[in-house]
Amino acid sequence: MTSDDSARVLRPVALDGGTVIHTSADRRLAAEHWLLAAHPAPQQARTEWARHDVALLPCGGLFSAVRIPGRLVQAVAASTDPADIDLVLAEVLDGGPVICDPHGPRYYALVPGSMPRTWRAAADDWRVADVDVLGRGTYLGVPRLDAVDFAAAGVASYWAVPMESAGVLCAPLAVARLIAAGVHQMSEDRAVWPVDPPLTPVPGVGAGRGERLP
Structure with a gap:
């Protein structure tokens, strides 16, 4: 997407005092155009x-993606409830976008396209924890930008942490710290997280995305 495209997609809203903001709908549309630009035939995507x-x-x-097994993320969140996990991921990764595939479950943190090269040594070490860094030659199933709810998505992939703005990705260091925390937690408590437990929504717990659990 060119800078001219961005200008057309983002329609600023002027507030009293001259402050200019962009609506969430405009930011999501810009993010959609940015993701589509990754495909050689955007209309096909x-x-x-x-x-x-x-x-x-x-x-x-x-972008590239870091594939993280569900058991590792669940260990960090100390929960199999997707609402809990999504909140923890949003906090730990500072709002960086994450896709969840409930089939695994597996989580895909979107990171800069250069990460497979610049973090190659770390990525080699992470493979023992079933973590993989997906770069050139791989494809990622990316859900629609409005697929942001586990219950609504059902068995399909959804955004555990939505992409709120075009080009805003997870910081590699934050992803590395998440992986390290998960590996440490699993080594401390293997009996609780031996395999990937299924995602199990808990009624009435963590119902809202902005809600912080006690």
Whole structure:
């Protein structure tokens, strides 16, 4: 997406005093255009979103992804409730975008496209924990930008932490700290997280995305 495209997508709103903001809908639309730009045929990806709710986008260009097993993330959150986990991920990764595939479950933290090269040594070490860094030559199933709720998504992928703005990704260091915390927690308490437990929503707990659990 060119700078001119960005200007057309983002329609600023002027407030009293001259402050200019962009609405959440405009930011989401800009993020959608940015993700589509990763595909060599953006219209094809848009069609996949319309038909299947998920589009296959190539990694290693605009973004790469770190695939983290559910058991590791659940150990950090001390919960299998997706609402709890999503809140913890948003806090630990400072709002960086994360996709959840409930089938694993597996979590995919979107990171800069250069991470597979610049963090190669760390990525090699992470493989013993079933963590992988997806770069060039791999594709990631990216859900529609409005798929942000586990219950509504059902068995389909959804954004555990939504991409709120175009080009805003997870900081590699924050992802590394999340992985380290998960590995440490699992080594301390293997009996609780031996395999990937299924995601189990708990009624009435962590119902809102902005809600902080006690």
